[in-house]
Amino acid sequence: MASTALLPRRHYLNDGYGVKSWLLTRDHKRIGLLYLAGVTFFFFVGGAFAVLIRLELTTPVGDLVTDETYNKLFTMHGVMMVFFFLIPAIPSVLGNFLVPIMIGAKDLAFPKLNLASWYIYMIGALFTMYAIVTGGLDTGWTFYTPFSTVSSTSNVIPAALGIFITGFSSILTGLNFIVTIHRMRAPGMTWFRLPLFIWSHYATSLIMVLGTPVIAITILLVAAERLFHFGFFDPAVGGDPVLFQHLFWFYSHPAVYIMILPAMGVISELVAAFCRKPVFGYSFVAFASLAIAVLGFLVWGHHMFVAGQSVYAALIFSILSFLVAIPSAVKVFNWTATMYKGSVSWETPMLYAIGFIGLFTIGGLTGLFLASVGLDVHVTDTYFIIAHFHYIMVGGTIMAYLGGLHYWWPKISGRLYNEWLAKFSALVIFLGFNLTFFPQFILGYLGMPRRYHAYPPEFQVLNVLSSAGASILGVGYLIPMAYLMWSLRYGRAAGPNPWGAVGLEWTTTSPPPTENFTETPEVTWDAYDYQSTVDSRQSTFPAES
Amino acid sequence: MSELIQHPALAHHFDSLEQQKEASTLGMWVFLVTEVLFFGGLFATYLIYRNWYPDAFAAASHELDVTLGTINTVVLITSSLTMALAVHAAQLGQRRLLLIFLVATMTLGAVFLGIKSVEYYHKFAEHLIPGPGFQFEKEPVHVRHAQLFFSLYFVMTGLHALHMVIGIGIMLVMWWWSWRGTITAEYYSPIEISGLYWHFVDIVWIFLFPLLYLIGRHA
Numbered sequence: 001m002a003s004t005a006l007l008p009r010r011h012y013l014n015d016g017y018g019v020k021s022w023l024l025t026r027d028h029k030r031i032g033l034l035y036l037a038g039v040t041f042f043f044f045v046g047g048a049f050a051v052l053i054r055l056e057l058t059t060p061v062g063d064l065v066t067d068e069t070y071n072k073l074f075t076m077h078g079v080m081m082v083f084f085f086l087i088p089a090i091p092s093v094l095g096n097f098l099v100p101i102m103i104g105a106k107d108l109a110f111p112k113l114n115l116a117s118w119y120i121y122m123i124g125a126l127f128t129m130y131a132i133v134t135g136g137l138d139t140g141w142t143f144y145t146p147f148s149t150v151s152s153t154s155n156v157i158p159a160a161l162g163i164f165i166t167g168f169s170s171i172l173t174g175l176n177f178i179v180t181i182h183r184m185r186a187p188g189m190t191w192f193r194l195p196l197f198i199w200s201h202y203a204t205s206l207i208m209v210l211g212t213p214v215i216a217i218t219i220l221l222v223a224a225e226r227l228f229h230f231g232f233f234d235p236a237v238g239g240d241p242v243l244f245q246h247l248f249w250f251y252s253h254p255a256v257y258i259m260i261l262p263a264m265g266v267i268s269e270l271v272a273a274f275c276r277k278p279v280f281g282y283s284f285v286a287f288a289s290l291a292i293a294v295l296g297f298l299v300w301g302h303h304m305f306v307a308g309q310s311v312y313a314a315l316i317f318s319i320l321s322f323l324v325a326i327p328s329a330v331k332v333f334n335w336t337a338t339m340y341k342g343s344v345s346w347e348t349p350m351l352y353a354i355g356f357i358g359l360f361t362i363g364g365l366t367g368l369f370l371a372s373v374g375l376d377v378h379v380t381d382t383y384f385i386i387a388h389f390h391y392i393m394v395g396g397t398i399m400a401y402l403g404g405l406h407y408w409w410p411k412i413s414g415r416l417y418n419e420w421l422a423k424f425s426a427l428v429i430f431l432g433f434n435l436t437f438f439p440q441f442i443l444g445y446l447g448m449p450r451r452y453h454a455y456p457p458e459f460q461v462l463n464v465l466s467s468a469g470a471s472i473l474g475v476g477y478l479i480p481m482a483y484l485m486w487s488l489r490y491g492r493a494a495g496p497n498p499w500g501a502v503g504l505e506w507t508t509t510s511p512p513p514t515e516n517f518t519e520t521p522e523v524t525w526d527a528y529d530y531q532s533t534v535d536s537r538q539s540t541f542p543a544e545s
Numbered sequence: 546m547s548e549l550i551q552h553p554a555l556a557h558h559f560d561s562l563e564q565q566k567e568a569s570t571l572g573m574w575v576f577l578v579t580e581v582l583f584f585g586g587l588f589a590t591y592l593i594y595r596n597w598y599p600d601a602f603a604a605a606s607h608e609l610d611v612t613l614g615t616i617n618t619v620v621l622i623t624s625s626l627t628m629a630l631a632v633h634a635a636q637l638g639q640r641r642l643l644l645i646f647l648v649a650t651m652t653l654g655a656v657f658l659g660i661k662s663v664e665y666y667h668k669f670a671e672h673l674i675p676g677p678g679f680q681f682e683k684e685p686v687h688v689r690h691a692q693l694f695f696s697l698y699f700v701m702t703g704l705h706a707l708h709m710v711i712g713i714g715i716m717l718v719m720w721w722w723s724w725r726g727t728i729t730a731e732y733y734s735p736i737e738i739s740g741l742y743w744h745f746v747d748i749v750w751i752f753l754f755p756l757l758y759l760i761g762r763h764a
Binding site: 107110180210214216220221228230232237240243247515 | 568571
């Protein structure tokens with residue numbers, strides 16, 4: 001075919017075709033694609049549960065499913081989305097693919113460990129899927145004791161083990177990134193020449209390495225308590241269920257930053273590339289990532305304002321939670337400042353980036369409402385919380401993930417997707433998202449509690465709006481699935497640098513060769529050096545001008 | 546960079562053996578940090594409950610066998626010594642000594658696990674396994690909180706023992722590599738980073754021993 005003429009003759013995708021060449025690969029790019037298949041599958045599994053939840057909530061009476069089934073639906077939606085999609089999505093797919101290329105390395109420091117992390121992820125998912133298909137799980141994704149250890153009759157142990165196991169894949173990925181970023185940078189690639197994507201992945205990796213072991217041990221204690229009647233959180237032997245909440249949120253709050261920090265890294269890349277400008281205040285954005293990672297470990301208590309913790313603890317946690325807003329706001333302001341007087345172009349990835357900035361701002365500001373104790377007591381366990389964290393996780397992380405996927409898709413696949421369809425679906429997702437979740441802010445403020453399958457009839461209008469939005473959102477997620485798959489076979493060849501962007505990943509072929517670069521690059525320029533590098537390096541690829 | 550002939554142990558994605566060694570050492574340190582946090586969750590739980598129930602913890606701690614615990618502590622510290630000597634022998638390329646010290650380390654590790662299982666068996670025979678069958682007749686007033694102590698005892702020492710088993714597995718691989726000749730004076734980092742792991746597992750025990758066995762013994 002004529003369209004394949006521009007693809008490089010030798011690249012990582014045609015370096016072996018058999019099943020073994022994928023399942024035993026040590027190439028970080030192929031492992032990234034293995035993860036892509038995994039997280040996409042679990043995204044749609046989690047999405048299927050969301051569909052059922054929204055269907056149930058279109059009417060005030062609990063008519064579609066029983067209350068018990070509904071408990072299982074929201075639990076399995078949460079577990080699938082949090083542990084098997086949101087946490088691995090950006091680091092394990094885009095991070096895996098890009099971290100070595102962006103720093104000019106041939107691979108991650110430990111390729112075998114990287115492959116092992118994918119298998120660990122899949123084995124963990126298998127355990128959890130087993131729990132789901134053999135009767136489900138109804139504890140909520142938070143596994144609160146004593147319900148999870150004593151009362152629940154659902155499959156807590158296999159689900160808990162699945163999450164325990166998957167945690168190790170996250171730890172190994174983080175470990176691999178930290179060592180790679182420290183030891184594998186190309187000559188001249190100093191810390192302050194690193195793309196901000198790398199900085200945010202470094203910060204994310206710190207959280208993965210420091211936080212994940214704590215959830216691992218906590219969930220193990222829950223399993224031991226359930227299985228052997230050991231009492232750690234059981235009041236019958238003097239244990240304290242609130243201690244479980246402390247240990248759980250010590251990881252699970254930072255886990256939110258595992259989801260959002262890599263997303264911020266993606267947005268920094270997109271904003272710079274489509275404004276043709278260096279990111280405003282590079283070092284502030286870089287250090288903001290580290291600040292978020294550090295502060296993120298000190299705010300877990302804001303999930304426990306109503307759990308009976310002391311009012312002084314609540315006060316401190318409240319203040320610290322407000323502090324997280326500072327580095328987050330630094331990022332939002334700096335992206336906006338980057339756009340100011342930039343040569344902004346509106347390709348699909350940029351649409352996602354703009355969407356991210358707006359939605360993340362709403363999610364972040366409502367986070368401040370929740371960080372103030374008085375207001376939080378009023379909206380605790382209402383749809384306000386649900387709306388808030390979906391603005392961060394869906395409006396933030398998934399928008400950035402899709403933006404990044406579109407931006408680097410030509411690099412990953414070597415081919416271009418249908419730009420018109422892509423723009424259309426970005427718009428559909430943005431509209432569908434807001435229609436789904438904005439009404440939930442109002443519902444929560446009016447007092448509709450989360451985790452019930454029935455509700456007073458006066459809430460129906462807003463719930464119907466939300467369910468209508470969810471159906472639009474669902475369609476929006478299916479369209480990219482279709483045209484991206486289509487582009488794999490029929491898309492035009494992209495060439496090395498379809499966006500005219502800077503960054504080492506755009507200096508190699510699309511798709512890159514297995515060893516990433518034909519010779520190790522020497523970096524003599526800063527990140528986002530849009531004024532000088534584009535001109536000088538475009539001459540390297542005359543086909544691209 | 547590649548003026549030397551490429552060393553067979555050098556992986557394709559590293560420029561030099563030195564870079565490879567630095568990477569694997571850093572990797573092990575990062576992993577150990579993870580481990581600190583992993584055990585940290587348990588130590589935090591322990592600290593809180595011990596502060597809440599000091600008397601019950603002291604009473605329950607008296608049920609543990611200090612003699613066997615002390616012997617095990619000595620065994621483990623000695624294994625750390627043989628491990629350090631193994632690393633030293635590897636650095637000097639003394640293959641025979643390296644093999645001997647690795648065997649000594651594994652043997653001491655196995656002795657530790659043997660003594661540990663004797664202790665576990667005693668606890669089982671004395672109905673000190675937490676759960677419905679738990680009995681604490683000496684001081685029945687503490688029967689609830691003593692269960693908490695023994696839950697922590699079994700999970701903490703159990704996870705430690707699991708780390709020992711993994712450690713012995715790693716040492717077996719190291720022994721095989723040393724025997725086969727993969728480990729040389731130029732390429733000994735596998736021994737070194739396995740040693741880091743071994744010492745870490747030792748240090749965990751150094752904390753576990755006083756916290757579990759020696760509560761209220763100073764009086």
